[in-house]
Amino acid sequence: MSTKDQLSSLKGGFLEQRSNKELIEGILFSLPYLATFSLFLLYPLLKGGYMSLFEWNPFFPSESEFIGVQNYARMMSDGAFWNSLGNTLYFVVLTVPMIVIFSLGLALGVNRDIKGRGVLRAVFFSPYILTVSVAALIWIELYATGYGPINSYLSLTGINPPAWLQSYTWAMPAIAFMTMWWISGFSFVILLSARQSVPEYLYEAAKLDGAGSWRAFRDITLPQMRHAIFFVVIINLVWSFQIFGQPYIMTHGGPGKETETLVMYLYNVAFNQRNFGYAAALGYVLTGILVVVSFANYYLFRGNNE
């Protein structure tokens, strides 16, 4: 039964004036949130669109010059924009599959008859409650050349380790790896809870049919967990696209501009190059990309599973 049906059956033959009273109360109860929401979310969203059509003057906004879609056109030939888009996609490709598969593995492992399940769950989840600065600062030290433990131990084995965060090849993977440690816990908890709500009798039935564990995984676990997996993929996609803190703190976008991501570029355009209009246009385009990717992913999953 829908909310609507329940409400109308509840109200039965109440008078029209009741409805008016509920309208007023409804508005009063909604007002505080709607005011915040409109002022600090909707209004900026619209104003951003407006600003993106201007050569915005941050000091004297009224002197801003209307330039139509030039800010959008500029992106086409802006090498730094394409570079940051490429870097962001690379980061997404590195992290999303890795985090999803890794946290699925952890969830399935912890779901088994394992001693100390509560402790394991707490350990795997814990990095997620750290702020990005703490996570980044710790890993700067772990990756450090000269005294960092990772390189010290690698040198012992005779490998000549790279300067992780200064290397063209390794800087982004190093950030991706640190990110996996940092945020996998969120996906892990969701996948674990989804796995635990798969009814056991399905597995017992499959066992009676002689299905091995691989088939049980493929035919029961995956389909039963698909909503949770879908959610985890989407949320990681959205997060990865918005990566800012890790490269901002760990590499400043270097070496070269290898780890300058979209949001970092937007930040630099706004507060370093002082081009608010272009930055607002960038924000809009990034949102567009994000929406398209989310929907594409949605249809992809639909197609596979239903």
Place this chain on the structure above:
Amino acid sequence: MSEKTESSYGVTALTEETIRSITIHAVMYGTAFLFLIPYAWMISSSLKTSQEALSPNPSWIPHTITFEWYIRLLTETFIVQWLINTLIIALSTTVLVLVVDSMIAFAITRLDWPGQRYILGIIIASFMVPGFVNIIPLFTLISDLGLINNYLAVVLPFAAGPIGVFLLVQFFKEIPYELQEAAQLDGFSTFRIYLQIILPLSKSVLTALGLFIFVWSWNQFLWPLIVLQQEKAYTLPIGIVTVRNTYTYQPALVMASAMIASVPLFLVFLAVQDKLISAVEMQGVT
């Protein structure tokens, strides 16, 4: 003959099961061990002398334990002020979100008025709006309002997020309508129904949401970085990054600052681990 095959088959199955179990234990505990290494490094480095922290031979237990860095942080930087700022911002965001979000969720699920579906639709659609798209116009708005360096510059935009409304709407929907009806017959006002029936019944979801918002706002980085410009106004996540820039090459001090920034949250985590985890689970289910 057949009996023997039977039993040897049983033995094999048992050992296979055991080996499997041992392997899984080893893999899971091995991974857990690796997960803890960064913490161990943070804790041990924060207690090392400058020289030992920079030594090319890593040590996990400092030869000489020193609290020098903690003392320097507490006396030479604004870290205590940052802790207070972060606490105030996280707490007021949490309270504000719980109050305004539960009110509108109540209006959407428990009252019948035209337009509520569209409003919910718009709020849910705003999930699609990533935070960064708004930073430029929001920055100009906050600065026009004269709120730069003010707690409100962080709290208000955080409170505009849709997640709380979404979760509470899901939960409030499931509360039986008979309760509300009975209360109405007893002459309860709408406000009393909200305050004395719906809210107490939603304690678990409110706690979970509150914890999640608390941790989330404690950890925010990009937005506070933009609107909190005075050293005294920083939050911990911003402050400790500037500490690293100020004290060049003192990894021990940086790790001590990371400790100070994370220990309060770890304490919260240890105290209410299950509730926090259920807050995350809730987001996956809905």
Place this chain on the structure above:
Amino acid sequence: MEISYWTLLTGGDGEIMVKLIKRFNDEQPLGDVTISRQRVPWDEYYNRLFTAMTSNEAPNLAICHGAYLRRFSDLVVPIGDLMSNTNYVKQILDACTIDDEIRAVPMDSHPVGLYYNEDILKEAGVTNTPFDDFSQFEEACNKIRDETDYTPFGPSPNTGVEHRQYLTSIASLGGKLVETGGDGPKAVFDQGPGLEAAEYYASVSGERKWDIPDTSEDRVNREFLAGNIGFMVHGTWTVNRLRDVDFNWNMMKPYVTPNATQLRTAADSHTLILPDPKMSDERIKTTVKVAEWLTQNNPEWGAEAGHLPAYIPTLESDDLRNAEIWDVTLKDFMEMAQNGQLAYYPQLENFDIYDQTNWTWLLDAYAHNVSPKEAVSNGVQTWNSNL
């Protein structure tokens, strides 16, 4: 009245600035006027100053590098008429004058020099210090490389190499970073001296084997302080970091560029600006007086922070000549200044010249990620798209 004041100074000179302000607040030379200092981290300083200015949160007074004055010149209060005294080194005062108006009070000049670990040089058998050309420096580095286990030359303490060393070399070769023509400034370092300087620094971490191609932050600083590096090129303020080291050190003029046609050293100035045009006239007047006090009554800015004061009476004072640091560093810096050997950074309107992202190409050359030729051409491309 409380004057809000932003600084970006860290470490050595930052401490001296704190002392200077404390002295001001204790003595209260302008009556009931105090300074409230706020330190903003280097990395974010100019971004923050900009956002503060757009949101009416700008401080009354702020430090600004000479190289950044043109970037803020439209928005700061012109103060020429309010200054009681303009007895500052002409070259620095000229840099503070933009569009015929004095827009900043000069505080100092801070060129770079060649710092060295005397113990390492001794061990390598180098005794002919100070050098007066590149070949002596080259010979010393080779000796350290061949005779000892130490690293001969880490050009910059921060990231292996950076703008200070590069500008020093490009100017020593007679070149420029940016050419200002009819259609605005253009980066020109992708050929001639610019390319030559990049090739040279790539060779320092390459075939010369004077350093390793590692551009980690602070590596050279850490190793130099630990006594493992022979030479390093850095600014006047480095003396403060070297106070507590347990080896003997010294400084000389930076003859670090092969084929140099002249001696040049990269220099910039700290200046004081009034970034809030909405201040009342009375506040503006008081703030200018504060700025004058800070730049004129600051013997410690030279004697302890190691900078060359911009105020001529302080620069020529006996106090400075008698300071311990005079013979170690300031004398050389002073000589270079008097001989016109300071190479100042170009003042660019639309360019954040110290921002690391504008120099990553140089690190690429040093780390041998790309060839020097490719690096300078990447660099010029980045610069010109922003200029």
